[in-house]
Amino acid sequence: MSLKVRPTAARLSRQELAQAVARDIASGSYANLGIGQPTMVADYLTPEQNVTLHTENGMLGMGPKAAAEQVDADLINAGKVPVTELPGASYFHHADSFAMMRGGHLDVCVLGAFQVSVTGDLANWSTGEPDAIPAVGGAMDLAIGAKEVFVMMSLFARDGTPKLVQECTYPVTGLSCVTRLYTDYGIFHIVDDAGRRRPQLVEAHGLEPAEIQERLQIDLVGM
Amino acid sequence: MPQFAETAAEAVADVTDGATVLMGGFGNAGQPMELIDALLDSGANDLTVVNNNAGQGDAGLALLIKERRVKKIICSFPRQSDSWxxxxxxxxxxxxLELVPQGNLAERLRAAGAGIGAFFTPTGYGTELAAGKETREIGGRNYVLEYPLGGDVALIKAMYADRAGNLAYRKTARNFGPVMAAAATHTVVQVEQLLPTGSLDPEAIVTPGLYVDIVTVIETRTPSAAESERHPAVRPHSQEEGVRV
Structure with missing residues (x-):
């Protein structure tokens, strides 16, 4: 299955990346957006998409960030930022909130990453450096629990090292869990290719597909 | 039936050195700040603390850690911009530090309160946080064996209690409160308001009084009468009781 992918002129900005993720969230989904960059995706979801946002600290139907006069210390998101409540919202305790994830009730989650492997292993909770203080939060539960796991990250680290890799060198968060990878230079679907999970490039931005494959030093499906 | 303490100090007086203390709250929402301050004043030492985080800023759990009263913390997200x-x-x-994925933390607490001996969870399989743990393949999926996490004491915060110890929470401040109330031998709750028995709608009570041992009233935000009327757990026109008992 060969896909003709024509690259756009420039790589995607962070805003365009968030927009691309938002566009791909199916209408009517229950979704969890991780802290950091994934939070931006909410800005690009349209009312017509009718997406219900879950926050790990016990809420479905989370609304936008609270304006100054709306701030309520009892109403925050996973990043501890004051948020608002939409009609149809519900509150529940932590064990229920994580049962929703683990039990496969969320349609999609969007997470950031240090690395993603060709088979969809995710590394996003620890750099493994000796002096680093690790923090995992709900990342491992989301990674294995949501039906679809979308990751958004830059394709290359600041020093140019690829972050889509043959095998993660950072400590993993979950195995074979990433379904789609959204990066500045391209969008990948991790697909089943003859019984093996492998990335397929579905959009290229600012680089030719052949150049992306060359710089990543990995085999992409259909290339 | 629950007992009612006049002060936070009295409410935490039974916490002994070496106790395992479950502390509610996610960030500052639902964190029983005044109970934790009282625990700091009580001098209780060598504590094992279970909380989602490891303290924020210069208050509550952060101060307990600063004073080196916590020998061990079991949490999911210790590192934050203000966890200095x-x-x-x-x-x-x-x-x-015992780092636990957040869902495992919640479910281990739930298991302790529900009398479950252990459970298999897919969370963390194949990661460093499952290193050395028993695993099993069930129905083609890999799971990790996790054990319950109970406490000697739970310190939690709720919005309302009635005289029977029934609790109602507010918005995302509910978080770990209900599971911790069940997981501890001795559950201490600080509430904004105490109402007469019968004032809370039985359909809307989240934590039944059976889980609650000590209630103390600490007003931190003073809900107005109008707000109380609007809270779904508070029955219309229920008579408010004084803040001190």
Whole structure:
């Protein structure tokens, strides 16, 4: 299955990346957006998409960030930022909130990453450096629990090292869990290719597909 | 039936050195700040603390860690921009950390309260946080064996209690409160308001009084009468009781 992918002129900005993720969230989904960059995706979801946002600290139907006069210390998101409540919202305790994830009730989650492997292993909770203080939060539960796991990250680290890799060198968060990878230079679907999970490039931005494959030093499906 | 303490100090007076203390709250929402301050004043030492985080800023759990009263913390997300007291204690090797994925933390607490001996969860399989743990393949999926996490004491915060100890929470401040109330031998609750028995709608009570041992009233935000009327757990026109009992 060969896909003709024509690259756009420039790589995607962070805003365009968030927009691309938002566009791909199916209408009517229950979704969890991780802290950091994934939070931006909410800005690009349209009312017509009718997406219900879950926050790990016990809420479905989370609304936008609270304006100054709306701030309520009892109403925050996973990043501890004051948020608002939409009609149809519900509150529940932590064990229920994580049962929703683990039990496969969320349609999609969007997470950031240090690395993603060709088979969809995710590394996003620890750099493994000796002096680093690790923090995992709900990342491992989301990674294995949501039906679809979308990751958004830059394709290359600041020093140019690829972050889509043959095998993660950072400590993993979950195995074979990433379904789609959204990066500045391209969008990948991790697909089943003859019984093996492998990335397929579905959009290229600012680089030719052949150049992306060359710089990543990995085999992409259909290339 | 629950007992009612006049002050936070009285409410935490039975916490002994070496106790395992479950502390509610996610960030500052639902964190029983005044009970934790009272625990600091009580001098209780060598504590094992279970909380989602490892203290924020210069208040509550952060101060307990700063004073080196916590020998071990079991949490999911210790590192934050304002977790400087934990960071310093950890780097100095003066506090032990057990890092637990957040869903495992919640479910281990739930299991302790529900009398479950252990459970298999897919969370963490194949990661460092499952290293050395028993695993099993069930129905083609890999799981990790996790054990319950109970406490000697739970310190939690709720919005309302009635005289029977029934609790109602507010918005995302509910978080770990209900599971911790069930997981501890001795559950201490600080509430904004105490109402007469019968004032809370039985359909809307989240934590039944059976889980609650001590209630103390600490007003931190003073809900107005109008707000109380609007809270779904409070029956219309229920008579408010004084804030001190």
């Amino acid at each position: 007291h934990f960071d310093a204690a950890f780097r100095a090797g003066e506090v032990e």
